[in-house]
Amino acid sequence: MLTEEKEDYLKAILTHNGDHSFVSNKTLSQYLNIKPPSVSEMVNRLEKSGFVKTKPYKGVQLSEEGLTYTLDIIKRHRLLELFLIKILEYNWEEVHQEAEVLEHKVSHLFVERLDKLLDYPITCPHGGIIPRDNQYKEIYTTNLLSFEAGDEVTIKRVRDRTELLVYLTSKDILIDEQIKIVNKDDTNKVIMVQKEDKITVLSYDNAMHIYAEK
Missing domain, CATH: 1.10.10.10 (Winged helix-like DNA-binding domain superfamily/Winged helix DNA-binding domain)
Structure with a gap:
């Protein structure tokens, strides 16, 4: 390694x-x-x-070798994140840093056993694809800024940004949760979303790292 x-x-x-x-x-x-x-x-x-x-x-x-190796790192990282959440009951905002440490330490055999234990999952806890056979393009690529006011969307992926994950958790906005786009303020670069009766304000920068589907 x-x-x-x-x-x-x-x-x-x-x-x-x-x-x-x-x-x-x-x-x-x-x-x-x-x-x-x-x-x-x-x-x-x-x-x-x-x-x-x-x-x-x-x-x-x-290079081709470099890409294969890098995808293996990402696979390790995302399987570890899933393991930490499903088995050790970590929160989704906690797992990234732990996985960053562990991904450099575990063997290929460990990763294979972990993959089998988790029943060969498609995505990690943040909605990112788990690479297999050099298939690694993300499934969910439409960020919140692509939608318009009035659209109702389902959160499918969030990038591993700890502060953003903590903020979304505090607002009870998680993967597979449905939200409504209330307003997009181009002047102040913020987007307002609603879940049930709660309004949450997101900067355009953060909204770019949250991916959803209609």
Whole structure:
């Protein structure tokens, strides 16, 4: 297995569509909060190991081997999240950080047994797809900003942003819950949603990380 640091780089590259396009070192530097020279050094190491390919003035992209490895990391992470919630009764806002630690420690055998124990789930507790056989495109990709006032939608996926998850929990807005879009305020960049008799205000930034279906 690669070091935790290298695995975090691979995940960051995939997060920025590095499966099919090149990601600049500047983007990785800002996302990982690591100085550009250190990013360049790590990218060179990953390239020498065959996990990425680079192109001058374009950046870095995952190789086929790198993509397969990265999807395995994500699978481990999301299965661990599900295990922590279903078996150990964690809350959905607690599991991300725990899974971040554990994903670097568990063996392939452990992951296979965990997958079987959980009956080969399709999605993680946050609605993200669990990669299998290089099938990894998210099922739910329509964020709340895509809907209009008056639309009634069902929450299907939320990105792993702890503060957002804590806030949604406090408002009793969880996966598979139905809400109504009450208003979109373009001036103040907020969207108001309603569940039963409660109104919740979300920034446009947070709304972009919540995905739903009509």
